Amino acid sequence: xxxxxxxxxDSDFPAIRRARxxxxxxxxxxxxxxxxxxxxxxxxxxxxxMMTRETVNDxxxxxxxxxxxxxxxxxxxPELNPHFRDLVRAARDxxxxxxxxxxxxxxxxxxxxxxxxxxxxxQVEVVASxxxxxxENVDRQRGDGVFATSIxxxxxxxGLGYGRPGSGLTLNLVYNxxxxxxxxxxxxxxxxxxxxxxxxxGIEFNQLYVITNMPIQRFGSMLISKGQFEHYMDLLKNxxxxxxxxxxxxxxxxxxxxxxxxxxxxxNQMLGLPLAHKGRAHTHLRDxxxxxxxxxxxxxxxxxxxxxxxxxxxxxxxxxx
Numbered sequence: 086x087x088x089x090x091x092x093x094x095d096s097d098f099p100a101i102r103r104a105r106x107x108x109x110x111x112x113x114x115x116x117x118x119x120x121x122x123x124x125x126x127x128x129x130x131x132x133x134x135m136m137t138r139e140t141v142n143d144x145x146x147x148x149x150x151x152x153x154x155x156x157x158x159x160x161x162x163p164e165l166n167p168h169f170r171d172l173v174r175a176a177r178d179x180x181x182x183x184x185x186x187x188x189x190x191x192x193x194x195x196x197x198x199x200x201x202x203x204x205x206x207x208q209v210e211v212v213a214s215x216x217x218x219x220x221e222n223v224d225r226q227r228g229d230g231v232f233a234t235s236i237x238x239x240x241x242x243x244g245l246g247y248g249r250p251g252s253g254l255t256l257n258l259v260y261n262x263x264x265x266x267x268x269x270x271x272x273x274x275x276x277x278x279x280x281x282x283x284x285x286x287g288i289e290f291n292q293l294y295v296i297t298n299m300p301i302q303r304f305g306s307m308l309i310s311k312g313q314f315e316h317y318m319d320l321l322k323n324x325x326x327x328x329x330x331x332x333x334x335x336x337x338x339x340x341x342x343x344x345x346x347x348x349x350x351x352x353n354q355m356l357g358l359p360l361a362h363k364g365r366a367h368t369h370l371r372d373x374x375x376x377x378x379x380x381x382x383x384x385x386x387x388x389x390x391x392x393x394x395x396x397x398x399x400x401x402x403x404x405x406x
Contacts, residue, residue, distance in 0.1 A: 089305035090356045092314065093387035101330055103349075103381045107337040110157040110351055110400065111136075111144055113166035114343045118194055132161065140345040141168045143371045145175050150374045157338075157400060159186040159351065164200055177207050184210045186259075186400075189238040190231055201238075205245040210255040212294065212400075213239065218281040222263060239288045248290040256290045259402075261298055265308060265317040267324060267395050271295040271403040294402030297321075299391045302355050318387060324394035326405065333392050334399040335383050345370045349383045351400070352391070358384045 114135035148156065156176045163169055163185065176183050185204060192201050204211060215235055217223050223232035239248075239256075246252035258278060262268045275293035282288040298304050300317055308314040339360065340348040347368045348354040361384060362368040362376070397404035 087306040087309040089301050089309065089314070089388075090358075090386070092309075093300075093318075096385060096387045096389075098385045098387060098389045099327075099330065101333070101336065101383045101385065103378050103383060104336040105379055106152055106339060108155040108157055108334075108339075109144070109148060109151075109153045110159060110338055110340045111172075112159050112340070112342050112351065112354065113161065113163040113169060113172075115161045116165050117161040117188065118165070118191060134343045135166055136168065136343040136345070138168050138171075140343070140370075141172050143345050143369070144172065144341065145179070147370050147374050148176060148179055148181055153181065155182045155184065157184045157186070162188055162191045164191050164197060165194075170203060173203075173207050173209060177209075182210065183207065184212050186212045186214075188214050189235040192238040192241060193234055201241050201245055205242075205247065205254055208253060210257070211242060211247060212257050212259060213242075213290075214261075215239075215258045215278075216261045217263070218278050226261070226263060236286050236288070239282075239290070240286065243287070243289055248288070257292045257294055258290050259294045259296060261296055265298075265313045265320070267320065268295045268297055268398070268403075271396060292402070294400075295396070295398070296400075296402060297391045297394060297398035299352050299388055301352060301388055318390070321390035321394045322387075325390055326393055326395065326397065329393040329397035329404055332397065332399070332404040333389075334401070334404075335392075338400075339370075339373075339378070341370050347373060352388055353384055356386070356388065358386065360384065 115132035116135060117129055173183050191197055216226050220232040224230065242256055243249060245254065247254040248256035260268060260274060271293065274295060278293050300308055300314060308317050335350040338350065340351045340354045342348065342354050347360040347370050348358065349360050359367045361382060362373065392398050
């Protein structure tokens with residue numbers, strides 16, 4: 086695995102500061118039943134990192150004491166953490182909106198037979214990876230048979246009401262480009278997704294999130310191996326849009342790793358760039374309980390151009406428009 090941070094440290098990305106905290110993104114562990122080419126977490130079946138019950142309790146204590154209204158649960162496959170369901174239930178009891186970043190194929194894994202029903206019962210928003218509406222492209226990026234399994238999972242979710250008007254159950258899909266290119270305009274691609282998935286498979290969903298591939302971890306290493314890293318960074322920098330700075334996710338979000346340490350975003354977490362607070366090398370979430378981080382500086386490097394290039398990119402898709 087090639088390290089990309091040394092290639093991005095001397096950055097000219099503009100300094101930015103935090104606004105009001107709204108969302109907590111929690112990585113429950115790097116174990117996943119898939120190993121996707123574009124994965125910026127380098128997740129996979131052999132990873133063993135997993136958040137403990139004690140750290141889950143720290144997460145809940147932070148939520149209770151903060152202005153957080155949204156819990157964004159991710160991984161790996163977050164559902165593989167044995168405390169996933171307890172975290173979801175407790176967060177919902179605190180009246181927090183919960184998002185599950187689901188790879189879809191997890192719904193057919195052994196022991197997960199009732200997962201879709203659990204998500205529906207808890208009114209969890211499902212944010213589901215589907216990098217294309219074409220089987221060949223998805224299987225190339227995510228593994229043989231993944232597309233067919235994903236379609237069955239989406240149909241299962243639709244059967245529970247997800248993505249259907251008036252159900253109150255939100256199903257959003259996520260698109261990632263196939264290589265070292267910027268994603269196409271989100272609105273037009275969403276229209277295409279609705280048409281193709283609806284006509285061919287009867288699938289309904291709410292929104293499509295178009296996300297730029299970040300030059301870190303597995304995807305960044307692949308770029309280095311193919312001699313495309315500098316070209317891709319030039320592409321991101323040349324497409325930089327200053328207006329996107331006001332809406333980048335790190336202004337209103339904290340990312341937490343499986344050990345409970347805090348970062349300005351999920352990408353900084355994967356690069357080992359911790360949230361700066363009182364000069365600490367690493368800041369644990371429990372040390373931030375009751376702390377107002379508004380106006381605190383955000384740790385930046387050249388990968389931040391991935392969030393500000395073109396239409397912009399965040400965990401909620403494009404940010405321009």
